[in-house]
Amino acid sequence: MHKRFLTAGAVFGGLAVALGAFGAHGLEKVTADAKTLHGFQTGVEYQLYHALALLAVAIVFEKFPNSLVRWAGNLFIAGILLFSGSLYLLTFLKIQGSSVMSIVGPVTPIGGLLIIGGWVCLLAGVLKKGK
Numbered sequence: 751m752h753k754r755f756l757t758a759g760a761v762f763g764g765l766a767v768a769l770g771a772f773g774a775h776g777l778e779k780v781t782a783d784a785k786t787l788h789g790f791q792t793g794v795e796y797q798l799y800h801a802l803a804l805l806a807v808a809i810v811f812e813k814f815p816n817s818l819v820r821w822a823g824n825l826f827i828a829g830i831l832l833f834s835g836s837l838y839l840l841t842f843l844k845i846q847g848s849s850v851m852s853i854v855g856p857v858t859p860i861g862g863l864l865i866i867g868g869w870v871c872l873l874a875g876v877l878k879k880g881k
Contacts, residue, residue, distance in 0.1 A: 752811040755823040759804030762830055766798035769838070777841070786844045793837030800826050800865060807872060818875030825868035833861025 773790045781787065807823040836857040843851045 752808045752820070752823060755804045755811065755827075756808035758823075758827050759801045759808060761801075762797055762804065762827075763801035766794050766801055769797070770794045781845050783844070786841055789837050790841040793834035793841075796865070797830050797834040800830050800868075803868070803872075810872070810876065814876050814878065816875050816878055818871045818878055820875075822868045822872035822875060825864045825871060829861045829863075829865030829868055831861070832857050833865060836861060 770791075773787070773794055777787060777790060804823060804826050807819060807826065811819050811823070836854050839854050840851055840858070843854060
């Protein structure tokens with residue numbers, strides 16, 4: 751097993767549960783804007799899904815220990831940070847009424863592309879011949 755990916759998956763998973771609880775119970779007290787709440791919830795969902803994906807990568811790495819599987823894990827980590835992180839930051843900035851949202855907004859799709867790349871690398875790493 752790949753200990754770093756297992757650790758990252760566990761940390762991201764725990765944080766997703768905590769952030770989800772905050773979104774369900776605390777964030778609604780701060781804003782009633784449905785779009786803002788939906789963006790935050792999307793960040794939590796993707797973080798949790800990809801925390802589980804990191805756990806899978808940690809396990810898969812034992813059977814397929816190659817650079818593509820390692821890339822998958824690293825791309826998932828970077829994707830979570832950029833995709834979910836930017837959605838959390840956008841939520842905070844919207845609540846604060848900040849004008850720098852236009853700078854943060856383009857980060858979200860970059861994070862999404864990294865996550866997609868992680869899935870592609872995971873597939874390629876599992877299909878790769880030999881160890």
